[in-house]
Amino acid sequence: MDEDAKTLTRVPRDFESLRSTIIERKASMPKRLAQVAAFALSNPDEIAFGTTASIAAASEVQPSTLVRLAHHLGYEGFSDLQSIFRERLRDRTLSYEERLVTLEQSGGDDEDANLLTGFIGAASQSISRMAATVQSETFTRAVDILAAADTIYLIAKRRSYPLTAHMTYAFSKLGIRHQIVASPNGVDLEMVQFATPKDAAIAASFSPYAADSLSQAEELADRGVPVIAITDSAFSPLASRATCWFEVAEADFAGFRSLSASMALTMALPVAIAERRRKTQSQKPAKSKME
Known part of the structure; x- marks a missing residue:
């Protein structure tokens, strides 16, 4: 058997x-x-907890496809x-997914309190996931690119829009x-035409991906503009066009997904960019005054 085999x-x-x-x-x-593999990476807890039938239904494939992937x-x-997915859960210090499942099963008389607790749990799970998966090297590279940009273009639609706001x-x-890039008169594509390779962009989109966000990010990438992507899977079409990207898998409660982890990331980026620029400026040698 050769080395490739x-x-x-x-x-x-x-x-x-x-x-x-x-x-x-x-x-x-x-x-x-590829479809079920993308689902597995985006929803590892569901793979760990689910049955073959429930996972196949959620990922919209036949149960036999799961066996074929394996x-x-x-x-x-x-x-x-x-x-492998179950072992991942055992390795985690805290399992917020298990807490959410327990909450859903426990019910209770105070529905409002249970609802609030559920959303808090989902937010905590999102933050915990990102803390475990986002690499500091990726964050540093993104800050390097964005701090050097003349103008930073911000792209996000629908549910992701609060991040750019x-x-x-x-x-x-x-x-x-x-x-x-969020014009009320529909000239977003024309706006990105002003970008050059000296600029950069931050684009955020999660499944189901916003077509406008993808097309605008693709246009910028084709023009040589570095794109920093915030998305939910290595299979995301946004990740494939990005200079570097962050995988942020937000948890959901009752079908509503959190933006907690994404918001934490987009709060950190502007501060880190400003600090990087401040340090770069302070390290520049002072110009000597000519007499």
Whole structure:
């Protein structure tokens, strides 16, 4: 057996290795396998807790597709693949998903209090996930790119729009030149035509992805403008066009997804950019005065 064949038969035995393997092979996967693999990476707790039938229904594939994915990745069956997701849960210090499940099952007389607690739990889970997955090197690289930009373009639609609204406020207060791509008269695409490779963009979109956000980010990338993406999966079309990207998988409660982790990230970026620019400016040698 040659080295390439050995590599293909090496089966990931931990979640991070599995995630890397899926990302590496996603381009060559059949369409349905790629679909369920994307669902698995975006919803690892659902894979760990669910049955074959419930997972297949949620990911909109046949149960046999789950078995095919497991075999494609080298596992004996779906239960073998599912064990990796369950092991991930055991390795976590806190399981907010289990708390939410307990809350839903417990019910109670005070529905308002239970609802509030549920949303707080979902927000906490989102923050916990991001703390465990976002790498400091990615954050540093994004800050480097954005701090060097002449103008930062901000792209987000629908549910993601509050992220750019907050960054607009923060950038304005911090004196950072920016342009939010959200015109009421429908000239967003024309607005991004002003961007050059000396600028940069922050684009945020989550499944189901906003078509306008994707097209505008693609237009900027084609023009050589660095794009920093905030999205929910390595399979996101936004991630594939980004210079660097953050994977933020927001938890939901009663079908409503949190923006807590995404908002924490978009609060940190403007402050980090301003601080990087301040330090860069202070390190520049003072110009000598000519007599």
